[in-house]
Amino acid sequence: MALVPCQVLRAAILLSYCSILCNYKAIDMPAHQTYGGSWKFLTFIDLVIQAVFFGICVLTDLSSLLTKGNDSQEQERQLKKLISLRDWVMAVLAFPVGVFVVTMFWSIYIYDRELVYPKLLDNFIPAWLNHGMHTTVLPFVLIEMRTTHHQYPSRSCGLAAVCTFAVGYILWVCWIHHVTGVWVYPLLEHLSPGVKIIFFAAVTIIINVFYLVGEVLNNYIWDTQK
Numbered sequence: 001m002a003l004v005p006c007q008v009l010r011a012a013i014l015l016s017y018c019s020i021l022c023n024y025k026a027i028d029m030p031a032h033q034t035y036g037g038s039w040k041f042l043t044f045i046d047l048v049i050q051a052v053f054f055g056i057c058v059l060t061d062l063s064s065l066l067t068k069g070n071d072s073q074e075q076e077r078q079l080k081k082l083i084s085l086r087d088w089v090m091a092v093l094a095f096p097v098g099v100f101v102v103t104m105f106w107s108i109y110i111y112d113r114e115l116v117y118p119k120l121l122d123n124f125i126p127a128w129l130n131h132g133m134h135t136t137v138l139p140f141v142l143i144e145m146r147t148t149h150h151q152y153p154s155r156s157c158g159l160a161a162v163c164t165f166a167v168g169y170i171l172w173v174c175w176i177h178h179v180t181g182v183w184v185y186p187l188l189e190h191l192s193p194g195v196k197i198i199f200f201a202a203v204t205i206i207i208n209v210f211y212l213v214g215e216v217l218n219n220y221i222w223d224t225q226k
Helices: 003-026 042-067 073-114 121-124 127-134 136-149 157-179 193-225
Strands: none
Touching: 003 042, 003 127, 003 136, 042 073, 042 127, 042 136, 073 127, 073 136, 073 157, 073 193, 136 193, 157 193
């Protein structure tokens, strides 16, 4: 795709995430008033990650246009740093977390929606907003991967960063349960302590697998074009 259409596309995606976040935060749900607020839900964290990522993409596009034809080495260095940040966020957060949220949510939803998204939430969250949080994330991140080559970090560093995020979120969920006595997700209420450990380990492994899938897919798309 040409440069200008890609810029417009990223800007449109960024605006859509801003709209989704604003509409979600405007909902008066009891869960938003409890300990941790919206930040206890991985879906909300992922929306923030995606919005920040596409914000960086738009900023990178603007910086690239502004520095085009400019011989300033300092501006070139700053642009390269911005591109490196964009690529790192895509590799470590935007792709693996986004794909994880979509696949895990709909897998559990199809099996038994009460375990992850109780029917009561339909009274607060409209269907379009639910899909904005749990469906469109996947095509958006795939479009970005298809239109822009992203330089992945070394595999060991990338996996270490993904593991850090996964373990950090798991500890955050456990801390919320320690403080409130309530699990963030109803699914966890039905698991014994031993099964919870296995479940958390499996979640960490799955998100690492999605990191590897993103790396392979990125290399396949751009190596094939080369």
